[in-house]
Amino acid sequence: MMNEDFSIIKDLINNANNVAILTHILPDGDAIGSSCALATLLQELGKESKVYLQAQLPEEYHYFFVSDLIEYKKPENVDLIIITDCAGIDRVGDYSNLIKKCDNTLAIDHHKTFMPFAKHNFVSIGSSSASEFIYDILMNQDFIIDKRIAEFIYLGILRDTGGFMHDCTTSHTLRVVADLLEHKIDAENINRHFMMRTSYKTTMLLKTALNNLQMYNLGKIAVSFISQDDLKKYNAVVEDTGGVISHILSIDTVEVAVLITEASPNVHKVSIRSKNNIDASEVAKDFGGGGHAKASGCQMYGQIFKIINALVKAIQKRI
Numbered sequence: 001m002m003n004e005d006f007s008i009i010k011d012l013i014n015n016a017n018n019v020a021i022l023t024h025i026l027p028d029g030d031a032i033g034s035s036c037a038l039a040t041l042l043q044e045l046g047k048e049s050k051v052y053l054q055a056q057l058p059e060e061y062h063y064f065f066v067s068d069l070i071e072y073k074k075p076e077n078v079d080l081i082i083i084t085d086c087a088g089i090d091r092v093g094d095y096s097n098l099i100k101k102c103d104n105t106l107a108i109d110h111h112k113t114f115m116p117f118a119k120h121n122f123v124s125i126g127s128s129s130a131s132e133f134i135y136d137i138l139m140n141q142d143f144i145i146d147k148r149i150a151e152f153i154y155l156g157i158l159r160d161t162g163g164f165m166h167d168c169t170t171s172h173t174l175r176v177v178a179d180l181l182e183h184k185i186d187a188e189n190i191n192r193h194f195m196m197r198t199s200y201k202t203t204m205l206l207k208t209a210l211n212n213l214q215m216y217n218l219g220k221i222a223v224s225f226i227s228q229d230d231l232k233k234y235n236a237v238v239e240d241t242g243g244v245i246s247h248i249l250s251i252d253t254v255e256v257a258v259l260i261t262e263a264s265p266n267v268h269k270v271s272i273r274s275k276n277n278i279d280a281s282e283v284a285k286d287f288g289g290g291g292h293a294k295a296s297g298c299q300m301y302g303q304i305f306k307i308i309n310a311l312v313k314a315i316q317k318r319i
């Protein structure tokens with residue numbers, strides 16, 4: 001069933017004693033925020049409830065004290081499973097088989113691509129985040145939201161809206177945020193910790209990328225690279241380059257930014273970002289990759305100068 005009355009959700013919660021909360025693998029801020037908000041609410045209602053993760057909680061979320069909410073063992077004897085921020089069952093990972101076995105399952109999501117997989121499925125594609133949608137459900141059903149729950153919901157909205165900058169940020173989103181601020185949440189510190197914090201490794205990789213920056217077509221195309229040696233020098237991995245390409249794209253003249261990272265010797269991970277007219281996914285497709293119009297990627301092999309040449313040509317023919 002899809003998008004029944006929200007009162008079904010209240011009934012499911014009231015009738016449950018032990019509730020497992022699941023979210024997507026490689027959880028992001030919305031996954032952690034929405035699932036921890038629900039686990040907190042359920043515990044406050046006197047239920048047994050945990051968020052069951054399949055891998056260690058990423059370090060940055062240690063900002064919140066969540067040891068009472070997170071469990072790494074497999075859920076047992078649960079009578080309700082709630083799955084947040086998962087567009088499909090394939091996003092659930094190893095615990096997806098539990099959903100098939102459990103009688104009461106409830107999916108709450110906000111993705112356009114949502115495919116129903118639980119007994120009860122609620123999706124709101126107009127919501128910025130699963131966290132925003134959960135706030136609306138909780139308010140609609142007169143659940144009590146305290147400061148702790150409000151901070152988790154704020155985290156989810158903050159991250160999925162890119163700090164209220166992405167176009168999923170609606171007037172309603174900001175009204176929800178206004179309500180959350182009424183709970184005296186520590187928005188300033190959450191903003192600083194989750195939006196304005198970079199590791200030393202990433203900062204050094206940014207320095208490297210800026211040193212290696214090359215501009216083409218009167219500054220419309222910017223290309224940079226990070227070698228295996230650079231990664232080793234800072235004891236970094238490809239994932240540590242996160243955020244570097246957005247710095248390059250932020251340069252005023254730049255229409256297309258490319259960052260090439262040598263993931264292993266002569267194997268290069270290429271990230272392409274575009275501001276306006278040039279379709280980054282088309283460029284990536286030329287080299288067997290793909291993605292979206294504004295963000296795409298591909299993998300390329302061989303010498304760095306040849307790769308740069310090929311990529312610049314592929315972008316120039318689209319300018």
Ligand SMILES: [Mn+2]
Nearest residue numbers: 030085129130
């Ligand atoms: Mn989300």
